[in-house]
Amino acid sequence: MTHPTSLVLEGNEVKLRLQAERVQTGSPVHVDWLRFTVNLRFAPIPTVEHLFPPAQASEFDLRSEHQLSEDDRRRAKLCHLLRDIPDPDFAASTQALELANNVCDILGEGFTVDPEMKKGHDFYRHRWSILRAGNECGWVGFLASGESPRQRAQSKTIHCNLYGVACTFAAPGWAPRMADYMDEHRALVTRCDLALDFFDGISGGMDRVATDYDAGAMDHYGHRPEHNCVGAWRAGGVGRSFYFGSKAAGKQTNVYDKGVQLYGKQDATGWQRIELRYGNQKRLLPTDVLRRPADFFAGASDWHAQMLAEHGAIATPEPIKTEPRLPLETLMAECTRNARWFFSTAGKSAALAFLYMDRETLMQFIENCAEMPGRLAKFKRSEVERIYQQMFKKISGSGAGHTAFAH
Structure with missing residues (x-):
């Protein structure tokens, strides 16, 4: 057989x-499969237990390991971990943990949050793993792994990623309940x-x-x-x-x-x-x-x-x-306006910086200013890059560049 x-x-x-x-x-x-992002302003408020983890000599510490239930062991481990999180990271960590627990409740029986904080994915510094039968089937990421302008913006968000296995083994009716939860917290669906x-x-x-x-x-x-x-x-x-x-x-x-x-x-x-x-x-x-x-x-x-x-x-x-998409003519007009401003107003200062500022400081300044100027922020970066180069060359070739950089 x-x-x-x-x-x-x-x-x-x-x-x-x-x-x-x-x-x-x-x-x-x-x-x-489901992925969504929540702004920290709208993320769930942590529980009192997570905001004020028990002192070291807690009720769990006073009992031997074999006397603790699995849930108690997880809670004790989590409380120890939360006490060691640096203050600047504490709020985001506990909000992400609360969101992960909420997601597990919606998915249903058998889904838990791993009490160990792990290295993050997709440029998030950390993640809480969502487990089923001891295996990761999703995660909630928080805090950015870098300091670039884009990642500083990401650090203000919490991201949830639920794999196919989580969606398949979730309790019936989980999807509309998740939709209601996401609406409550103004989440954005990303996949x-x-x-x-x-x-x-x-x-x-x-x-x-x-x-x-x-x-x-x-x-x-x-x-x-x-x-x-x-x-x-x-x-x-x-x-x-x-x-x-x-x-x-x-x-x-x-x-x-x-x-x-x-x-x-x-x-x-x-x-x-x-x-x-x-x-x-x-x-x-x-x-x-x-x-x-x-x-x-x-x-x-x-x-x-x-x-x-x-x-x-x-x-x-x-x-x-x-x-x-916004009309191409509007994008060209905004790129032209910005290029003209650069040559007529900022040109001499920019030339001075390029000539006398050390390369490391200059590159750090450029990275910190990587966000689009306000009037161009509504356009896609790839479109701005393509059109701006054309307009910049056109303006610089018309004599404006010579005037701006003249000593």
């Missing part, structure tokens, strides 16, 4: 969780993945997906998105992925053999998944994406809506449009 592998058992558990969620929510679209699972496979399989692309089915507003094929793209190949869209634009879709990923090639099923990733690079993501994931899945393109309909679901397509 062949015993099922741990991989198969885990895959079956994931499938059962997803099927139960469908019954509970009535939606076939599953939220599979949300929406997954549509075909447990018996997509009609036509992965070959059909590639054919749809070639036929223009994924075109959006007359534009054909970028695409990339990964895996064994040949007749009968398994473990394939078809990506289309762009992370840089904040909307990318991956269609892939989910059964192979979960069960391995030996035990692969026909399970295939369409996974839509929304990011905030060029979009403002609403928290309603957690309340009505099917509507926002269908709103990604006509092809997404068609695939959802083939699944048997009815949705009202709601697109998340890119933010409108």
